[in-house]
Amino acid sequence: MATAVLDQTLALAIKGYAWLPDLRRRTHGGPAPIRLLGKPAVAIGGPAAAQFFYAAGNVERHGAIPGMVLDTLFGRGAVHTLDGRAHELRKALFVGLLMGDGPDTLAKHVGEAFDQAADRWRGGPSIDLFDATARVITEAVGRWVGVHLNERERDALARDLLAMVDGFATAGPRQARARLARRRWERRFAQVIEEVRRDEPGPGALSTIAHHTADGYLMDARTAAVEVLNIIRPAAAVTYLVAFAAHAMERRPRIRARVADDDRYAVAVAHEVRRFYPFVPFLGGKAARDLYFQRTPIPQGTTVLLDVYGQHHDPRVWPEPYLFLPERFVDRPIGEFELIPQGGGNPRTGHRCPGEEITVAVLATIAQRLARLTCYLPPQDLSIDLSRIPARVAGGPRIVVG
Numbered sequence: 001m002a003t004a005v006l007d008q009t010l011a012l013a014i015k016g017y018a019w020l021p022d023l024r025r026r027t028h029g030g031p032a033p034i035r036l037l038g039k040p041a042v043a044i045g046g047p048a049a050a051q052f053f054y055a056a057g058n059v060e061r062h063g064a065i066p067g068m069v070l071d072t073l074f075g076r077g078a079v080h081t082l083d084g085r086a087h088e089l090r091k092a093l094f095v096g097l098l099m100g101d102g103p104d105t106l107a108k109h110v111g112e113a114f115d116q117a118a119d120r121w122r123g124g125p126s127i128d129l130f131d132a133t134a135r136v137i138t139e140a141v142g143r144w145v146g147v148h149l150n151e152r153e154r155d156a157l158a159r160d161l162l163a164m165v166d167g168f169a170t171a172g173p174r175q176a177r178a179r180l181a182r183r184r185w186e187r188r189f190a191q192v193i194e195e196v197r198r199d200e201p202g203p204g205a206l207s208t209i210a211h212h213t214a215d216g217y218l219m220d221a222r223t224a225a226v227e228v229l230n231i232i233r234p235a236a237a238v239t240y241l242v243a244f245a246a247h248a249m250e251r252r253p254r255i256r257a258r259v260a261d262d263d264r265y266a267v268a269v270a271h272e273v274r275r276f277y278p279f280v281p282f283l284g285g286k287a288a289r290d291l292y293f294q295r296t297p298i299p300q301g302t303t304v305l306l307d308v309y310g311q312h313h314d315p316r317v318w319p320e321p322y323l324f325l326p327e328r329f330v331d332r333p334i335g336e337f338e339l340i341p342q343g344g345g346n347p348r349t350g351h352r353c354p355g356e357e358i359t360v361a362v363l364a365t366i367a368q369r370l371a372r373l374t375c376y377l378p379p380q381d382l383s384i385d386l387s388r389i390p391a392r393v394a395g396g397p398r399i400v401v402g
Contacts, residue, residue: 007035016387017278020045021310029314031296036305037066042298043282045307047317050337050344052293053306054351059285061087061351064303072178073168073233075186075226077219080351083288089215090227091354095347097205097231098354103361106235109140111365118373121401126378128396129246133366134158134239141235145228146204147192160185161236164229169281169389182229189225197221205231234355238362243393244277245269245367247384248324250377250397255326260371263364268329270363274341275312276324278384278391282308283343308340374402 012019020043023032032043044053053059060083065074074080079090113136121127138158142149149157160181167178196210197218209227212219219227248269249256259266283306291298298304313321317338318328336352337344342359343352353359380395 007038008041009037012036014387016385016389017281017309017391018386020282020305020307021313024307024310029316030294031298033296036303039303040299041303041305042293042296043305043307044293045310046314047311047335047337049293050306050311050340053283053285053304054337054343054345057288058291059304060288061285064284064286068171068175069168072164072175072182075182075229077223078226078230080230086215087351088349091349092214093209093212093227094231095354097208098358099347103357106141106144106358107361107365109144110137110362111369113137113140114366114369118369118401123402126398126400129399130239130243130392130396131158133242134162134236136366137236137238137362138232141232144205145231146206147189147228147232157185157232158236161233162239164233165237165240165390185229186222186225189228190221193221193224193228231355234353235358235362238359238366240279240390240392241270241273241277241359241363242366242370243397244279244384245273245363246370246377246397246399247382247393248273248276249367249371250382252324255324256371259368263368264330265326266364266368266371267360268326269367270360271329271334271339272324272326273363273367274359275318275339278309278386278389280308280341281389282306283340306340306344311340375399376402 008019008023015022020032023034023043024030024045026032029046031049034041034043061081062083065081070076070078070081079087079094082090117132117136121132135155135158138161139154142154142157163174163177163181165178167174167176192206193210196207199207201207201211206228209219209224209231212224218224249259255269259269285304287298287300287302287304289300291300311317315321336346340352342356343350345352347354347356377397377399380398382397383394384391385394
């Protein structure tokens, strides 16, 4: 690691999603030792790197997530910050809530909420699909979790959930809005948790989290509120992917026609949106011990960055990676370390997000309803700036529903 002399923090801010792929091209796809935020780091990518990153005992999360991410995206004390037995116990809570029947049930709620909203859009002016989708998903996931909000509160929560996602990777005003949004809803949901604990445990994620004692004690109300948000906030983040799906179908009308009639193809489109479009740039942790990867030493405590965007556009993993081809996911099993926008490995036992099935189900549900909707995109800016993290469609996009 002695040759890692140039700090890459400014380059990350300038290049965004292209930063790690550019670095790794200089090492011909191998590990790239660097400095980031003044500290030693190494960037790796590819399925073998993902397997190394998620292998037990190699990379730890505790203390590895920067404060600007903890205080916006995940929250202090969240499951993402835990390792070992503590992570296993908290992870089991999320597996029980987010897998099994959860994805189908939530997707049903989302579909119903979207249909109701689409009825209101018909014959009116253009609507911002990004903002409208956030409200739809927030309404549905709130109902599913067991959080009861009036329309004003729902709209405020939808805006704040998007702010949390939008500000996690920047030090400017977006970061300030994200921090304020998280504090606001952590306080609110901590109060809700206290109220729920006055009653006996009941159905729904809210009650389950409030009464969770698998590790021998109740979580403090603020930590429980963090974990409630860690169910609602990722669901709302699917808004970004819905905008990308609309972008893909606008650019490729043949895809739209097939999505409307084919459930399996709608799921394939959901996977391809997650692969093709810029959402997660990379994942990070710290070396739990002295390691070697592809003959590169990684001393204990070194930051390890897994290049997600680069892996998703690597021709050695995905033939013709810069073409949007949902067909690549039709009737094809996906390896645990190939498509990794929400982590790699086994979601039941490792650090891969157990809500991934929910992401796919919600995205496929809304994409299919969009495809069936009589609507069009008026002239607008549909560019996507790769230097912006998280990236989004510049124009929203806006749609007109007939």
